[in-house]
Amino acid sequence: MHNLIVDLRDERFGGSAQERYVANIEAAGVTYQRGGCPNERVLAWIDLEFGGSWSSEAAAGQNIALTKDGAPVAFATHQARGLKFFWLRSLETQPDTGLFGPFGVAPSLRGSSIGVDLLLATLCELRVSGYKSALIPAVGSQRLIDYYHRHTGATIQQTFELYDRAIPPYRTTVLASGNGTNFQTVLDAVKRGELPLQIEALITNNAAAYAVQRARAAVVPLQLALPWNRAQQGRERYDDQLLDAVLRARPQLVLLLGWMHLLPARFLEAVPEIINIHPAFLPLDQGQEDVGLSDGTRMAAFRGPHAVRDALAAGTAWAGATAHGINLDADRGPVLVRRPLLLRNVLSESAVMEKLRPIEHEVLLGGIRRWVFEQPN
Numbered sequence: 001m002h003n004l005i006v007d008l009r010d011e012r013f014g015g016s017a018q019e020r021y022v023a024n025i026e027a028a029g030v031t032y033q034r035g036g037c038p039n040e041r042v043l044a045w046i047d048l049e050f051g052g053s054w055s056s057e058a059a060a061g062q063n064i065a066l067t068k069d070g071a072p073v074a075f076a077t078h079q080a081r082g083l084k085f086f087w088l089r090s091l092e093t094q095p096d097t098g099l100f101g102p103f104g105v106a107p108s109l110r111g112s113s114i115g116v117d118l119l120l121a122t123l124c125e126l127r128v129s130g131y132k133s134a135l136i137p138a139v140g141s142q143r144l145i146d147y148y149h150r151h152t153g154a155t156i157q158q159t160f161e162l163y164d165r166a167i168p169p170y171r172t173t174v175l176a177s178g179n180g181t182n183f184q185t186v187l188d189a190v191k192r193g194e195l196p197l198q199i200e201a202l203i204t205n206n207a208a209a210y211a212v213q214r215a216r217a218a219v220v221p222l223q224l225a226l227p228w229n230r231a232q233q234g235r236e237r238y239d240d241q242l243l244d245a246v247l248r249a250r251p252q253l254v255l256l257l258g259w260m261h262l263l264p265a266r267f268l269e270a271v272p273e274i275i276n277i278h279p280a281f282l283p284l285d286q287g288q289e290d291v292g293l294s295d296g297t298r299m300a301a302f303r304g305p306h307a308v309r310d311a312l313a314a315g316t317a318w319a320g321a322t323a324h325g326i327n328l329d330a331d332r333g334p335v336l337v338r339r340p341l342l343l344r345n346v347l348s349e350s351a352v353m354e355k356l357r358p359i360e361h362e363v364l365l366g367g368i369r370r371w372v373f374e375q376p377n
Contacts, residue, residue, distance in 0.1 A: 001162055002145060003087055004136040004154040006100070008127040012152070018124035021117040028114055030074075031067045034125070038063050038075060040292025043284065044340055045072040046104065048294050052339035053366050054102040057083060059284050061099070064122055066114070072294065074105040074114060076122040079129065084374035087138050087160060098131035116151050123152060167377050169198040173251035175259040176204050180211025182257040182277055185361040186368070187218045195368055201249035203242070205261055222249055228261070239264045246271060253371065256326070257364070260305060265328055274326040275371060276333065277364045279356055280307040281320025281340040286332040293318055293340060303332065308352050317343055319352055321360040323367025336367035 011017070025032050038046075042065045043055040054077075061080030066073050078100050091097060100122060105115040126134050136154055139145055148154035169190075176183050183202070189195045201222035202215035215223045224245055228238045242261075246254065247270060256276040268274070280302040283291040290298050299316040302308075311319050320340040325333035339359050346352050 002139045002156045003158040005157040006134040006152045006154045013124045013127045021121040024117045033065045038065050042072045045294035050104045052337040076103040096132040098126040100134045100136050163196045169196045170252040172197040172253045173201040173249045174255045176211040176257045177206045177260040178258045180214045183211050278322050282322040321363040323363050336370045337363045
């Protein structure tokens, strides 16, 4: 991967250049809107179109959104604040360098001049804000490097690997209650070398869960069934046993993959690095009870153990998946990656899950990757 640098003192970004780029965009019948966080329709469109990891980045910065007949068609973010990706840490020592991206254009407009005009207009915004250079981070393909060089004069500033092979894999414990298809997705990605995790333990509260068979086949060192017998054991005592079992594995990360048991405050204090996968499209704002969608409609957030069933009962046209951190409120932790799914008259819970499952897997892997990229090592 490469960080690119753009010299904003270039004449492409000065004088009346920005007005020209905006005029070109509007001449094509596209509306140009600048501001802070995009509206929820644009954010949901970003997740639908570009895989689910960019909306939270866009929400952290200033944005230009392009719409046509009211529908989003392109966006560019600049000056995003508070992002923790390790490849951005050089910005702390470069006060004259502004951050560009993420940046995306709908497939229908790719190949047109609109994307280039949006790119250049956004870099003009950085120059107007007083920056002398712009960082275009984490560019992976030579095609994109050539694109940015051709249109902006960008050059490679830094080259890095996404995963530092000198850092040992992160010790990971999985909590699962059911079939374990998400667990299998993680196991397979680790085996392919796509995630720097070492799966040290599977703990389940359901002795019959097929996730146990998956752990056995993968030779996970600790495989523990820890059912809660409510008639013989109080909630507090069970939670103590669960926490003790997790801490024995010394995890750096805990994954909740179909885990059907709320965790107490003392668990979250002892094990702060937790990722949950939830089968709903959750709002970026943890306090919101509904979420905007790319078609301009809204639906309930569908938190809780029966998200898909609740969505079908509500008659919504959408479902989704979200990988998020954990806090004391169920399904309200900070969003890592999310993606919506248009149901198109899918009427049964099993049919929805069949369509949702591959999206859920992609979102889960994306959420884990983001967590890895944000680690301080």
